Amino acid sequence: MDPLLLLRELLVLVHLVGFALLFGGWAAQAARRRTTTTTLFRTGLGIMIVSGLLLAIPFPAGIHLDYVKLAVKLVIAFAIGGTFGVVITRERAGRPTKAPFWTIGALSLLNAGIAVLWH
Numbered sequence: 001m002d003p004l005l006l007l008r009e010l011l012v013l014v015h016l017v018g019f020a021l022l023f024g025g026w027a028a029q030a031a032r033r034r035t036t037t038t039t040l041f042r043t044g045l046g047i048m049i050v051s052g053l054l055l056a057i058p059f060p061a062g063i064h065l066d067y068v069k070l071a072v073k074l075v076i077a078f079a080i081g082g083t084f085g086v087v088i089t090r091e092r093a094g095r096p097t098k099a100p101f102w103t104i105g106a107l108s109l110l111n112a113g114i115a116v117l118w119h
C-alpha cells in the first residue's frame with residue numbers, strides 16, 4: 001500500500017476520534033442535563049481542526065479535494081470554537097445558558113453531515 005495513502009487513512013481515523021470526543025462529550029453532558037463544557041469535547045474540536053487541516057493537504061498525488069466544502073467546514077469549526085468561548089465566559093460569570101451549548105451540538109452534527117453528504 002502507498003505509505004501516503006495509509007497516512008491519509010490514519011488521519012481520517014484520528015479525525016473520527018476527534019468527532020467521537022467532541023460529539024460524544026457533548027452528548028454525555030446533554031444526557032446528564034448539564035449545559036457546561038468539558039475538556040473532552042474541547043480537545044475533540046482541537047483534534048478535528050488540526051487533523052482536518054492536515055487532510056486538506058492534497059496527498060497522495062492525484063487526490064481530488066473539494067475546497068469549497070472544506071472552507072465551509074473550517075468556518076463552522078471556528079464558529080463552534082467561538083461558541084465554546086461564549087459558553088465558558090458565561091460559566092465563569094456564573095450565568096450558564098442553554099442556547100450556546102445546544103448550538104455546539106447542532107453545529108458539530110451539521111459539520112459531520114456536510115462531511116458525509118456533500119459530494
Ligand code: HEM
Binds near residue numbers: 053055065070077116
Ligand atoms: C466540527 C468539525 C468537523 C467535523 C464534525 C468533521 C467531520 C468529519 C467526518 C465525519 C469525516 C468523515 C467523512 C468521510 O470520510 O466521508 C470527515 C472527513 C474529512 N474532514 Fe472533517 N470534520 C470537521 C472539521 C474539519 C475541518 C476544519 C477540516 C479542514 C478544513 C476537515 C477536513 C476533512 C477532510 C479533508 C476529510 C476527508 C474526507 C473528505 O475529503 O471529505 N474537517 N470530517
